[in-house]
Amino acid sequence: MRSLIEHLQGHGERVAVLTDAAQLSYLELADRVAEAAQALHGPRRLVLLETRNDISTLVHYLGALAASHVVLPVAERRDHTAIEETYEPDIVIDGSGIRVYHHDERQMHDDLALLMSTSGSTGSPKLVRLSHTNLVANASVIAEYLGIRETDRAATTLPMSYCYGLSVIHSHLLMGAGLILTDRSVVDEEFWRLFRRYRGTSLAGVPYTFELLDSIGFDAKELPDLRYITQAGGRMPPERVRQFAELAQDAGFELFVMYGATEATARMSYLPSELALSRPNTIGRPIRGGSFSIEPLDGWTGGDVGELVYRGPNVMMGYAHGPTDLELGKTVETLRTGDIARLCADGLYEVVGRNSRFVKMYGLRIDLGQVEAALRAQGMQSFCASDDNTLVVAVAGKHDEREVQRAAAEAAGVPPGAVRAVTVEELPLLPSGKPDYETVRGMARTTDQPQSTDLRELFADVLQVEAATLDPDASFVDLGGNSLSYVTMTVRLERTIGQLPSNWQSMSIRQLESIAKPARRSWLATLETSVALRAAAIVLIVGSHAELFELWGGAHILLAVAGYNFGRFCLTPVPRNDRVRHLGNTIAWIAVPSVLWVAVALLLTDHYTWTNLLLANKFLGPHDSMTAGRLWFVEVLVWILVGLALLFWLPLMDRLERRRPFTIAVAFLVIGLALRYDILGMNLGRDAWFTMLAFWFFAIGWATAKATTTLQRIAVTVALIVALHGYFDSTLREVMVMAGLALLIWVPTIRCPSALTVGIGVIAEASLYTYLVHYQVYAMFDGHPALGVTASLAVGVLLTFVVTVLRRWLRSRFGSLRSDVSPRSSTVSQT
Template structure:
């Protein structure tokens, strides 16, 4: 590494070329104007005072002439300059980096005659990474970084010497600094002021100097909204007829706001340019051309001139955004020793999750570090903030432990709105939302959100809330209950039914046993962590059971009783399809990530396909009871067109498998996944409406026995999906209209249609019913075993349907329950056996296998090796 003192070519060219613009106005202040020639002379004199040897300068830079002169003198002379906020506390920075010169309030204090540092020849500028002056970590920027980024910005903004900018942002902030750089590069002028945009004098100053360019962060535009920016006539406070360029960066602005500003600009004659960047890229990495702001407001645009953007991993639709270009920093500095280092970074991993649109634009969809796991669910905190903003709520979100902490302005009413909105529009349980009404949202000195302060609200609340008496014991009991019913040995108080992989087959017993323990069952119990489930103060008589569970039990009894000639109550199987769609959306589609949802849907599918194929295939092989098409669930595709027994016996299960597989295929599509996340009710509702094309034979795929074919009954399954997402009266009303319109005439049997229609409407409007506690156990047993009852009853009731139908129905139900109970015992044993085999195989293949075991202890809640439930202490002695 070559380190050298000041050389003629050292420094940033834009600061050394000020003389070239002669008597053009460079800086404008409330006291007057300064030409480029005058500015160059002031810079030269300040440079002489710094001396010929390169020195480390700490500059508390304000939006004033003295600060700008000192700053430009450092850039021109090649003196690395560390910028701080003049209103901040920079004592830690001084103690950490020991600058040679400290400049505050326009006065330079020489701390030593020369320098105490080894300064790399390329080093020009040091900026804080956090937007505050307290962070000792700094971004190291070179002279090339500063010059290249200024040229890039001036190019895509098409800055001209006639342009006039205003310091609407602080100069210690990289965005505000880039405004100064790019305008001085083009011989334009800058109005220096520390006034806020909410100050009437700020706008008087802008009008007096005919400002053409105004820069702002999202907070700036919140303030402008309060002033009525863009409303009223030219006499309004913010009226600025000379404005031709409005730029925005420093955080994501809501798409609706971008579009509104772009349309305002079209009416008022200014261009809106949305920009994206980080301090590590000397300010800018991407920009959205003004002509695209109204049509692509979600995007951050394309790479700045000289730069490139890519998604990592390559080929992924959504991944980390990576930037490369001449403005990428040299690296970070954590101590004075780092100031001697050269380039250690060639490209910038932004930490932002992004995708390329069909138009080749970049759209940032979230922050990797802002994507957190809450109760086993992946949560994008940025998306939560955008949902709040779309609803007109000022709110910021952070994560603290197992909770999402939300700060919102607007009082307790706004807090309740946020809680209801996020619980309705996302998979975050209401119990995991810690919402706080605040007078003002906490901000960093740069104006950006202070998410650490938001997270700290949770700790303050927790300190004030005493734990309920007996809460620890009650939670431990629930942990043990879940571990028993779900056959899991890793259950914790932070887990929920959904996060543990619970599904529509296991929820029956869990919900009933949980209701017995608690005395009540919250609507969102399946997504609520165990620690937040508490027993009712007063236990009510009877059991409050979910309506879907009761309908499931009634439907399977109706199917078996009708087939066994005990009574006639048709429509049960079609109702079960609606219930299947309801439960699939509730449990398998509860995950927030696309991969997790697909995994859950496929797992659910296997729990239907495997027992069906084994049972039916066994009878097909041993007793020739079924054709092979039925055994492989392909009768609807390859079997007879009209109803024929026994080929069509399993039409319900075949339709269920096809529909669940179709949902799995749908949610693998990123576009569908995003639509469902954004419109959780309206997407399945729209799909149900589209599916009516086959119900009304507008689209005919195959004739024959149509009411038992998957594509014809799909609308019922999709309506069940929509019912699980219906959160408002409006949702329920339009879904009711669909069911009432589509059910009559569907099955050519008014009684059968009434069973389906009434059952679906109960599912939509009546979430729970209260029944005797003894009856709830029977209902739960039949509902849990409904799949196996449906499979088994075909082999039982035919022997009794003519002479003893009641006995045939009872035996069919009992046989199905018995098979279900056997499976419940066999599957966990098989799983544990497979886990043990896999564990032994991994242990045998692991490096150093065959260590000497010197102590073992049993613990149902501890695992430090591959064998769950055992803590093993070993020595490092290899076996012979």
């Protein structure tokens, strides 16, 4: 207690605090702080302090520190119920006075001095633990680079509950300078009267403060004693930095652009004022005693760009999530800022984006800051946030919400239906003056209109679940959608809401409901290329086997499409055990109907043997039967999936695939090509080892699903061209397979007549059952191959319909067939 009070006393009669109604010298402030400390005397306690920029708050804050208590500042008139319920403070100081609660004596680390909410979690029980060392180290460095003098007087333009506002107080009290305490806004003329009256020399602001300064004609104000202004609390657009740097140059004051975080006790770097005009896009250099490093980050390319990581004596002790964490000492040495930055040639650092301000929508990485900038350029002051896969835009003033929606969608590169625009009189701000993005997200939720349950009923019908049990925030994949139900869903969904986004299967039902229905139904519809290929392939297979024509290669195209769907539906971001279970379900969906049909065929015909029941004829023989290879496609696919299920059961393989999905797919493609060319000299025969020889087709499809860049697609295409050359005896067959897989790689969707889309979808959906039964069906029309092909397709469609009806009956009779599955996890991923 003595050291803090003695420090204040050491500045004697110098003016410490100035308000509308009073002034205090440092000696007078020291006396009041000593009285407050005496009033708070006792065991070390947690003090929750509701802050205002006034003498009473300042005195109680300093008094609590002087009495060796731990202080938790919170904003006035904000809900901090969660914090109080979590930490149960021993002392609460607010507008009604001091309240002491008699809790059991708590253990708190000796170094702990201050607990603060981060700017992004105001009101949250997650707090930053700051030590006495943190506070002194940061205050002294700030005072040094700003050149704070005893004669300086800083206006409190920011709340004391915000680390930036508190750092102004710390650094000025450390140097014996004066504080002009006021809660008035910079748009209030009384603020400027007070500032001029007490000969204010500095003020601090977040980006929004500078927008306000610009709006009130700050450039015309007479402020003869102003020495500098500081900016932090978020990235200010370079053009505004340059604007105020030019104003500072003309008016004779300095502009310091600073960069920091609550976790760094406020400040990590600053841009020297002489560089503000020439380097407005940078955050400057680290403060004395601190250092930056650029560390690689997934999803960001380029050796000079990565996550900005800070080290220094001002790095927090760590986070607190509950009262027991207050006992902990320092648990972190470095601070991962979450900002994406580069080190420039002149030694300055430039932040190019914020990882948490980037969202992934429709396969795109969207910079919400850039969307805000694009709207600002069109005269729309806005805050952008994301709510799942919906872009939420709050715009100030009178604007047409549809125009805002269109402009934001264009800037983000997403469909207008993925944007929710809300107009407001004023943009919501946190007490610190920073954008309140959580409120923006809440605006979208409160303005949601009741949605039709049509989509839920559609999902329930296709997936054979109860509509009432569907989670509206779950996607098709989350709800167990697979490649066969995907076909039906695509066709029916497009008829309901119009043209679908490319990754609709990963969008929640709620997000799909928000997509505007077409004003009039187009005669064209979007069709997945993989669906079209499945339909074409099964027709080619049946037609060639029935000798209606001779166009081979359809089964190999189907195998590649199976790999493509494996990459999309089986390797979803769910826990490892769920992935393995999903793969097991996938195998069952293929193997069970195949085995049942073989059993029926064994009873009625002599087409199969017992090895076909095991789906292992290619392994166990006999190889000389005319029907031995009929089910090769099913056997190859099932055993490929069995092998992959075993591999991805291994934690290491699971982790590698999640981190590098395309790389792992390519690695398996390389293995497939090694087997195809027999690089190891194993002399594999095409019969017994057909599974291994054909695996590369599956791997090509898998790699296609994971290829997200043009370069990656080119690489897959080159591998396809090289591997296909000489694989078949027929050039026509190679050309057909090449054409089909090239479409899969480069043209994910096609547009075709709506009526045709429905027919193609039905045939594709029935492809598995058609493949199983067609050998027995077309044989019944000997001499009439066209009838045989038509009948085979019809029986396949009929069987698919019967199975669907049976599942509906079972659902109505016994409840959901998927009752054992969490609504947020993917289940069956039929390939």
